[in-house]
Amino acid sequence: MNHEPVKVAIQGIEGSYHEEAAVTYFEHDVTIVPTLSFDEMFAALERRDAEYAAMAIENTVAGSILPNYALLRESGLRIVGETYLRIALNLLTFEPQTMADVVEVYSHPMAINQCRVFFREYPRIKLIHGPDTASAAKQVRDERRPGTAAIASAHAARLYGLKVLAEEIETNKANYTRFLILTDQLNTVSNRDADKASICFSLQHQVGCLSQVLSVLAFYGMNLTKIQSLPIIGREWQYLFYVDVAFSDFVRYRQALSAIRPLTDIFEVLGEYCQGLKALEQVNRQSFPDAGTAPGE
Numbered sequence: 001m002n003h004e005p006v007k008v009a010i011q012g013i014e015g016s017y018h019e020e021a022a023v024t025y026f027e028h029d030v031t032i033v034p035t036l037s038f039d040e041m042f043a044a045l046e047r048r049d050a051e052y053a054a055m056a057i058e059n060t061v062a063g064s065i066l067p068n069y070a071l072l073r074e075s076g077l078r079i080v081g082e083t084y085l086r087i088a089l090n091l092l093t094f095e096p097q098t099m100a101d102v103v104e105v106y107s108h109p110m111a112i113n114q115c116r117v118f119f120r121e122y123p124r125i126k127l128i129h130g131p132d133t134a135s136a137a138k139q140v141r142d143e144r145r146p147g148t149a150a151i152a153s154a155h156a157a158r159l160y161g162l163k164v165l166a167e168e169i170e171t172n173k174a175n176y177t178r179f180l181i182l183t184d185q186l187n188t189v190s191n192r193d194a195d196k197a198s199i200c201f202s203l204q205h206q207v208g209c210l211s212q213v214l215s216v217l218a219f220y221g222m223n224l225t226k227i228q229s230l231p232i233i234g235r236e237w238q239y240l241f242y243v244d245v246a247f248s249d250f251v252r253y254r255q256a257l258s259a260i261r262p263l264t265d266i267f268e269v270l271g272e273y274c275q276g277l278k279a280l281e282q283v284n285r286q287s288f289p290d291a292g293t294a295p296g297e
Contacts, residue, residue: 005029009041009050015134015156017085021179022054025083036131038068042075045184053077053182059087060176062110064228069242072182072270079198079271080191081181089115089170092137092162093149099165104128106136107151115151118169137162178276194272196225196246197253201264202238210241213260220256222247240266246275
């Protein structure tokens with residue numbers, strides 16, 4: 001069955017973990033729309049330059065990407081899916097350089113932080129922050145300056161013709177990033193097969209209100225998989241709660257929402273979708289057969 005390529009906006013360029021997340025999720029031809037920042041990524045959807053976006057939202061090592069929660073809510077986009085990728089970070093350079101030649105390494109700050117233990121053995125190497133892992137790999141390829149290398153994926157190495165000096169140099173191998181698949185109202189359809197939802201709410205000024213909300217969700221069989229609070233700008237000491245719930249009964253889920261609405265002030269459903277697979281084999285898709293799995297920066 002033939003599929004028209006789906007246009008997916010990402011933060012970063014081809015060879016980034018965001019690209020891998022998009023290809024992994026859609027499982028067929030994807031046209032990547034690269035952007036320089038998450039703000040630009042949302043703007044690309046607003047301009048209809050892309051139909052969907054793939055956005056990192058949390059990492060098992062670094063935690064939540066807090067600014068992206070606010071961007072998501074302010075954008076009015078909806079979550080229609082999620083995917084998880086393992087981050088396998090590699091040290092890349094061009095031929096004929098070896099490890100002994102490297103004095104500068106470029107990458108995204110998060111990738112650098114996740115590899116610091118590896119670089120303790122090489123105190124001469126200067127670690128330099130860049131916009132994303134794939135851009136660092138491309139810079140090393142384009143400039144071919146002696147002594148330079150990048151931290152990026154195996155896919156980026158293939159794409160930019162670089163060699164892998166050291167494989168999987170991240171400190172924690174159980175390192176996954178969760179990506180959300182976003183779209184606008186034109187592409188959003190009701191999904192009664194959904195078994196997960198992301199909601200956002202603020203609470204009324206009553207003692208024990210959060211406890212009541214959580215108790216109601218538990219009563220209706222909702223599995224709370226994440227809760228994240230962020231301050232409401234301009235409303236001192238008041239917070240928005242971003243909550244992910246998994247469920248097996250869509251009707252009970254909707255009943256749970258009806259039951260907690262009276263306990264909230266602001267209330268929004270950010271998306272209803274099917275849970276992403278977390279298994280390692282999910283990462284080894286045919287599009288990136290030897291990428292090892294990865295996401296993120």
